[in-house]
Amino acid sequence: MKSIDDLLTEQPLFSDLDPEHRRLVAGCGRLRRFEAGAWILKEGAAADMFYSIRKGQVALGIHVPERGDVVIETVGEGGVLGWSWLFPPYKVQFDARAVTAAATIEFDGACLRRKCDADPVLGYALMKRFASVMAARLQATRVQFLDVYGNAR
Template identity: 40%
Template sequence: MRTLSTLSTEHRGRLTHIAREVSFDQGTRLFEEGGPADSFWIVRTGLVTLDLRVPGRRPRVIESLSHGELVGWSWLFPPSPWQMGAEAMTPVRALEFDAAEARRLCEADPWFGQEVGMWVGSVLARRLQAARTRLLDLYAAPRVTGVRG
């Protein structure tokens, strides 16, 4: 798991300096797929699920996030909208970051920007691999058991 603690102490401090503590009640939607990616969060307590819309059905949960994990990566790639949705499955306490301010910090200091970009990129790569694994499990050919030739 790539948490905020993977940033250097200096860069972690610069980023957390712009954070504010927030709380979400169980069932609160943090964001919707397609909406503006103008914030991101680090979970302090509780559980947040990431989901994708499925036509004609409820959103499909694709990942659960807990303590120390990043909620939202779309903010790093403006003006991209959220690529999925997120919901508080339990009461959640989190650090909330203004995406525009975080991007300004990244642009003002290339070393800081590179470290934040690598952090978010590593989170994105891990989530992409996890989604790939779930899709393989979901769509793999069924195993045939008990068949004699």
């Protein structure tokens, strides 16, 4: 069976990380599977964890009274889920639920924060990667916000 470290080389977010750093990150991770329909993150909960999706599809959403569960975006293979663990108050902001059975690597956020504090080079490398993911998601959300199919084509 592949080690977490091996599996991280297959994840876009970590694949080009310095091997030493990757081992440090792998030390905070473990394999975790979710059945279809299972909640992975719940709004308001402590943001202790984040996930790298190896297989399956996860829906990120929020419960809106009168509208029910609204899906904002889905994250699939190779995607990363959760960044509330990076910043105080370390609270989950949105719900995440497995749409299909999902194989993930679950990371202990507190563990990783400690390692980043101890090794700012690792901290910077990780922060850059998360910032890039966040920027891409923000851009995508902005386009979504334009409602381009509203009255065109």
